[in-house]
Amino acid sequence: MGTTGAIAQDGNLSTLQRMGNTATSMTIPSIPQEGKNADAIRANLKKVKLPDGFKIDLYAVVPDARYMAVAPSTNMLFVGTRKTNVYAVTNRNNGDAATEVKVFAPSIKFSNPNGVCFTKDGFLIVAESNRLLHFPAAEYFYEGPDVAVGVVVPEGKLIPVEEQSFNHTGRVCKVAADGKIFVSMGQPYNVQPAEKVALFEELGIGGVLRFNGLDGSGRTVYSKGMRNPAGLSIGPKGDIWTTDNQVDGLGDDIPPGELNKLSKAGEHFGFPYWNGRFKVAGSPAAMDLKDMKEPAGAIAPQVEFPAHQAQLGLTHYTGKAFPAKYQGGLFVASHGSWNRTTPSGYLINFVPIKADGNAGPSEVFADGFLDKTTGRALARPVDVANLPDGSILVSDDYAGAIYRISYAGM
Template identity: 55%
Template sequence: MINRKLIAAAATGLFGMMVAQSAFALSDNIKTLEHMGSTGASLDIETVPQDPDRAAAIRKTLQKVKLPSGFSIDLYAIVPDARHMAIGRNAGVVFAGTRKTKAWAVTDRDKDRVADEVKRFAPSVDLKVPNGMCFSRDGMLYLIEHNRVLVFPAAEFFYESPDVAIGVVTEQLVPESEESFNHGARTCTIGPDDKLYITIGQPYNVPPKDKMALYNKVGLAGIIRMNQDGTEREVYARGVRNSVGQAWDPKTDELWFTDNQVDGMGDDIPPGEVNHATEKGQNFGFPYFGGGHVRTEQYKDEEPPADVVFPQVETIAHAADLGMTFYDGKMFPEQYRGGIFSAQHGSWNRTTPVGARIMFTPIKDDGTAGEMRSFASGWLTEDTGEYLGRPVDVKQYLDGSLLVSDDTTGAIYRISYTGE
């Protein structure tokens, strides 16, 4: 495990000499990078051409996107397989994960709000499903893989090189027996308590009963938290089928998260969820409930926990609600401040496809959710059911605009407000 106090020493070259060795076997490159050594990786880092013809085609699609009056959307960058994002506070570098083997660093060098460079982040490190990205308040970039957590001190400085300062937080998020290609995209946030929060889906549509004791123990079908050095891991929330989005309300310091619900029950049930966690130890109902108040067939005869926390928002079934963010910027009108922007990736098995849009949920004065409504739509062609794009994550940029990732198009968009 790494020691939090030692991470800051990376910039002065002391990190590698002082960091404790992981209890698990590390790749040779990570061992080298932990000691601030050079791996010999090529300085010619893979970049993504911002091809004008490709950019023009994406912008043509964006002309179909419907937004409230005064808002506009444009292409920010071509980013293959772009999933969850983290935005640096110093230079505004956008780090984007994927569900494959690469992560990207996206840089707007001339500050015209269109990226000039997209290049591979940490190319000398082998990654597996590096979906989740989040920054600590002091500039540490956490990357959540399928079954490992890495930290990159001073990521906005070291990202220019193929070799980056690195630490291993944990080499095992879930038991090896529970590794699966299904529901393996993790997300992360740093809570007001400076702990690292990670969503961990479980590999089944509905898990068998003999798995639940293990899952409840390790945090599968839940949200875990730990210190930023990986110590004091604990289960924060249970009964969460497959959350792929979380955010903290800056007014209340409370966690909200999306949750994708059970398939195979029909087009219109069960609903998706936006949940509100107010304290450690709450149970959000899965697998007793498949979504909202809809019971699963497999657990219909089981007594659910008496204190199940039902969702604040029940969303349209199978729309696949993913990334989310609270808006506290100043660019958008007052009515959006303090509310939640979230991405609906779109259904994969619904007879009539739904989703592929950005939603907005206002938060009332009492801290509960108002009615969710569509904010940006048009990526789903109504007459053919074809997806022109599938939003994954939404994050507030430094200037108060919104960035939206799309893993189908392979792009990041920027939504801004001028009032014109």
């Protein structure tokens, strides 16, 4: 799209807010769900290893599929990407797979609409690199290019424009039971330089922000001291969990990836002094932080994952169809390493939540998304979501697909 087209689409937002029509074509092509590509994806899924009684199937072909939001009232799913599209995925026959996939709201120019989430009353929120939008009743009004839209946080106001970056800016959002919106905020460096540490903590870059609701008021730095929190899930008691990706350039096996539990506002999770229980400050990745003071009360991870596996999206399992051991626990997607001598990750972990509300030991739930013979990825899991029937969905931005994992019993 040229500059003229980009300006026109930017103007479309204000037109849509006035309930006006844009000049966007009414024809929105569907993404093919069958054919050679779908057949190849299904063949790759035969290599995935799951516990006894579970099976994995292709649910939908969705290009660049990242984070998912399951609609509260219909058999619809909305899927973000790191590019310029959000996808509407429809399951019209209530079957085991989607029946239609097409671009959502093509009249709007999105920029890295990585994160999508729903309010309990059906507003879809889209989290871009530096903006939050909301769409009333998106699951009912998605067929045409023009949709009702509102602004939660205007462009350039999520973070200062001068701190905007191409790196670690795939935001993720979740909405709590009380309507408050939580947004993860990666910081753009491998390790931020000393002169940025205080500023980032003040702005919530490298942490989680909280907003009162759809009006974007009450911005609060809910947590800080993270490197790149890449997934959010809110538990049944309101506890918030996030993954956090580790520092690069320190070797194959350090530092660890993190699973953190956020219990209240104001907590600090140690970065850039700590990454897990590894001291980053003063290491070869952050020599300029050698004199940094340890943050007071820094909270250690609930789980430390093997280095460089890049855990991203996660969700509490809310269904009843899986065996009891999985109910209430966390499924965590590992995107897979990009800079490890021997590739690692490309899997789904399961982390039980104990009676005291803390995490138990992590275990591998789904493996085989990496061809161990060739070292080539077959899939790169990004996010996990619950379906109302008790199955779960896994998104994959490498093959451009969404998978459904169900349980048929022993």
